[in-house]
Each structure stands twice: as structure tokens, then as C-alpha cells.
Amino acid sequence: MNNTLSNQKIVLAGASSGIGLASARLLASEGADVTITGRDPQKLAASGLSSAVVDSRNREELDAFFAGIGSFDHLVVSLASRRGLGPLAQLSLADVREGFEEKFFAVAHTVQAALPYVTGSITVLSAVSASARMPGTSGIAAVNGALEIMVPIWARELAPVRVNAVSPGVIDTPWWDFLPAADRAAAFAQYSLQIPLKRVGRAEEIADVVRSLVGATYVTGRVIVADGGLG
Helix, strand or coil: CCCCCCCCEEEEECCCCHHHHHHHHHHHHCCCEEEEEECCHHHHHHHCCEEEECCCCCHHHHHHHHHHHCCEEEEEECCCCCCCCCCHHHCCHHHHHHHHHHHHHHHHHHHHHHCCCEEEEEEEECCCHHHHCCCCCHHHHHHHHHHHHHHHHHHHHHCCCEEEEEEECCEECHHHHHCCHHHHHHHHHHHHHHCCCCCCEEHHHHHHHHHHHHHCCCCCCCEEEECCCCC
16 A cells, blocks of 8 residues: 555544544555644553544533644544433433434534644545444434434535545443443353454454545545445
């Protein structure tokens, strides 16, 4: 692969761990000038990358951050929420609302705040829950589905800036830390039976897809599913 990202300036929001951090490290390894954001200063410091403490739910913080960054080439938004899990009969709609705040609105605020400065591409991380139709996921499916619906519209509105999304499947990241280790292993084993590739994914594998979209200069308005065939 040609080192086409050398010296390009890339901001990754919500990238102190998981897929965001794996993507940042991959992009940095190819010579990109990478800055990551997150809310946990200890995680950011441990990344070894250039970083800034930014709460993507706080528009004032976002506006100040991007004004300080100035013009840059690519934005990757990797914000997550666990809110909205559960079957409809027991689903907390307040929890779903909080999921929209934590992910949908945080992503939208981040993208809006970046618009005066980003010149090349915007890549958003959604999740395969948006399309997998799995029982017990309607709340998080609504959050991720809302993001995916907006991507092709944003691509038309913001051209020539490219806008795409990556929709990961079951990936072994800290998102699953709400489960004890034994329960997490059992869940992964169960999912592996349903996934054609017979295993859950790694953050680095999704980072490969993110990197491809950042560098794919003739791709826009697309949601790329990376789920091992689960969907």
C-alpha cells in the first residue's frame, strides 16, 4: 500500500480505546499527523499519541478544540454507547434517550463543529445492530440506524468532503467490559456459532476498514459492514 496518508492531519474523536485507538495507531504508523480525543485523561496519556481531553457531548468544548486545531484533512468519529439494550417489554426508553445523547447527538455535534475545518473526509463508526435485526437490540439499533441513515445525505450536502460509515459486528473491545470475564467469553463463544467466520472480530481488523475509507478518494455516502458475515 502506498503511504498516501503521510503528513495528512487526522482527528479521531472518542479514540482513547478500542476501535478508535486501533485506528489512530494504524493511521499514525503510516505517517499521518494524528490527534485523538476522549474524556479520560489517563487513557489518552497512555495511548502515547497526541491527544486532547474533549467531551463530544459538550458543543463549547468541541468548538474550542476544532478552532485550536484549524484546517485538517480527515475526521474519524468513534463514539460509543451501551444504552438501549433489552427486549421491548423491559426496555427503558429513558435509557434509549441517553443512548441518543451519548452517541447520535455526540456524533452530530462533533461533525457539525468540525465542518469549518475538515477538508478531506469524515468517517463515522456505527454498529451492525442497525441492520442485524437481533432481538433485544432495538434501542441501540435505533441509535446506530439513525446515524447510518444520515451518512448518504451528509455525503451529498458536504461534497466534496467525503462521508462514510463503518458498521462493525461483534468486536472484542472494552465496550464489552460491562460483562464479567466469564460471561463475556460465553457471549463471544455463542456469537461465534452464528458468525460465518466462526469468531468475533478484533479492533485492528475494523481499523483496517477505517483506514481504507480514509484513503478511498472515490468512495462517499457508503456504510461498510464489517461483521464477519453476521448480518
